[in-house]
Amino acid sequence: MSGTQTRPSATGDVLRLLGRFMADYVRNPVNLLVLVVVPGVFVIVAAGSIAEAARLLGGSGGPAVEAATAGWAAGFLAGIAMYYQVNAARAADRRLVLAGLAPWRLVAARLGTGLVLAAVATVVALLALVLRSGIEAPMRVVVGTVMFAVIYLAIGALVGALVRSPVNGTVLILFVWIIDVFFGPAVGSPDRLTTRWLPTHFVTLWMVDTPSRHGGRLGDLGWALVWLGTALIFSVAVITATAGRARRSSRRDRSVSSWNRFVVGLRMGLRDWRRNPVLWVLLVAVPLVFIVLAKATTAPEFGMFTLVEGGRTVTAVFWLPEVHAGTMTPIAIASLSALAGLFLGLDARRGDRRLVGAGFEAAVLLASRLAVLAVAVAVVTVSSLAVTAAVFEARQWGLYAAGNLLLALTYGLVGVCLGPIFGRVGGVFVAFLVPFVDLGIGQSPMLRPQPPRWAQPLPGYGPVRVVLDGGLTVGFDTTTPVLVALAWLIALTVMAGWLLRRAPVPAVHSALGT
Template sequence: MTAVAVLTRRFLVEYVRNPANLLVLVLIPVVFVLVAAEPMADAAKLLGGTGQAVETATTGWAAAFLAALAMYFQTREARSADRRLVLAGLPTRALVVARMSTGLLIAVLVSAAALATLFLRTEVDDPLRVAAGTMMFAVIYVGIGAAVGSLIRDQVNGTVVILLVWILDVFFGPALTSPDRVEITRWMPTHFVTLWMVDLPSGHGGNLGDLGIALVWVGGALLASGLLLARATRGGRRHHGSRRPGWVGQVAKSFRMGLRQYRRNPALWILLVTVPFIFIWLSKLITEEQYSVMRVLDDGREIDLRFWLPDTHAGTMAPIAVASLATVAGLFIALNNRDGDRRLVQSGMHRSALLVGRFGEVAVAVLVTSAASLAITAMVFPAKQWAGFIGGTLLLGAVYALLGMCLGFLLGRVTGVLIAFVVPFLDLGITQSPMLRLEPPGPAVLLPGYGPYRVLIDTGLTDTFDEIGGVVIGSLWVIGLTTVVVLLFVTRTGRARRTARKAKHLLLQEAAAGSTAAP
């Protein structure tokens, strides 16, 4: 027990010591509980859910999101160190208990942050029930984060898997949609937790009831993740490295190595196809069959038209899927190569060749992500101008992939992933959405998705192309973000080049001094 206490304290100190974790501990509850609660409640009414349930459930969503990613990176980053501890004689049981204890303490911390935000925002009828429900959300997602960290080595894949589970759980759960609309949603991790938390009895909880099944999910998540963590501490693994060839050859080499990483990662290709499929297809399935009025630009005039909601909802989900996946891809291309690129430049590789290769990797990620999303969208959404809709999707993917690269150069893994998800969600899912308001608010023009989204609405819903301005705004974002990426890359690798030059100069001085002193 002493070993467990010491390890738990050290793991928790490691979490708290990172100021970025404390920043997102405030940021995520503010985004979901304060900013997004009301628009999501409006969306829930369109989809057959209940507005009040959404405003309460946002605390659980925020706590779950924070807990899952914190636990994922805790287990993923420390996997090698955990194995060495076990090889050095630490009992596997003690290590697993310490990791899960840390996860439970993080669950308490993130739940407290989410609840504090809710209590500041509004009065709660049954605070104890809401607090217990929020804690169950967090504990279930601690288990999910630990399980994914134990099974999936690649951080892009792990992050996307967690986001996929969370998105399915939230957007197709009983708060945003009708609890009885699609039976498969009853198998979502927090389906029964949500129903019990908002005091909305399901009627399909069986003998255990909603609370009983919710507690089964809590215990099952902890048990399964603990077993997977114990399994992951056994055995050892490998490491890879890189080399260099002259300018064109270096560009080709950099690009080829990036593609090789994609090719060696079949799970990534599966995710790039399944995430848009589930996200877009399910959005059509759960949408109420009714018409909705949207404002569009048609033949140079703004007019309000009625559209069949199941079709248009699926079409508006496609940009969110593309933006989220492209941002995560750009983030991890920059993050995973950040230190390696510095060393490659230090060893003599051309900065420009290396950067062009990285842009090539991002372009491939955008093309694959966009192609997967468009293929699914074509099955459920009859776009009016397919050429323009494809172009707008590629433009949106490029903007968000470059934004992801900027985040990768500036932030760490946990903070970068959180921001990479929050920005597309707030931009495209809340601010730009034509389902929530006839036209976006004035400040929306400053967001990265404004221009490309105008193009997608125009080409998806009208017969004539009128959004030249949207293309211009999107192109300016691409140029601006490319410039920022270049400056960040040059700044980071420039230090490495100067260090290498200084070391070489010192070696030459030592060699000269040695030859002078020789008889």
């Protein structure tokens, strides 16, 4: 009939929305780059070191752990990607529903987008594993990697629905992922009662073919499938609830006093952080769990560290349970500082543009932003050191604390530089990768007595040598590493200042032109 109009099919609506959502994701080339970089670095570069760390911490080590890195990489990518899918699009999704789109179609499109991203992350992670060492048990590794990605889709969706701030959401997902991976059955002991509640506990055991003997009648695969089904159901429920409600944002314009613009800029930056109580909880909880669990899960054996004592290079033997927590503290501090700097640089750009347009001097504005960063990394350092003091006895606390603070400032500035270059999603991935590769792999004294040559030019080399000098020796023998660290600090400060000053200019000229 020529006079009738055909109603768009449900499948067509879902596919069109899915295509739009995917187009929006791939519009940023950094997202595609990250899909390759994260599995490439984590699986190809770091798998061997992680397997060695697993052996030291009481896990199985070897090829089984290397295979599990594909699942870990896919899970991390899927969780962060789904977080931004849910968090950033909630207002747009709400408008689509109010405009008459059936909620279930929107939910299907969002979940479908997440599954497509999870599939892409899985394929890339598996290809990286093939390039590194091949796959000995293809069925277990492929299915296990898919399970990792889907379970972390649910985690990303839940955090995206509950946590509005990207700082909090990213740190929370990273916190869950670190606990799940580095204290799970592949890296640690598979028989710990306290880790059986981790989301990928049974998936990991089945994937690496290590029977748990505590899976009951369902077995490890059965419980893994239960987690998988629960994750899918939970994802649907979370996306449905998010699409059906929206929060009104309340913004208050407050006058800025003119007598001291630096103080105003500093106060404005600190006020945003003060209004975020979840962030302060995370700043305490992440070091607490990460450092204390590092102490509790270290295998009882000795390790050799290369240090400088009295101007001479010596190899010292330490009881690992006594020193492991102290060597893990820099990783926690650097990761949190990098994320804090990343979002500080990104969130300040819009307000900075208005302030510059209103006549706020760029130099004063830059100084206030860097002062806010200094306060943030100081809080990160103090909270981490307070936890470390309960489980580690440094030989020189002043030098040990100074090295950690230097590391925090360095990686806070790294985060500030990453934000304008990579944006939110890409910046989160890179802000995680850089300290992981630099500190967790390159500088770690747990993996090798001396950092390899490729790790010595990295920003963490100088501060970590200072941390080890203060934590494990009785003298100061790190003059050269301190100078290298200060050079990095100066260079990063200049680059961060250039990026922060550069961001407001286009918006101001555009506003004047209109």
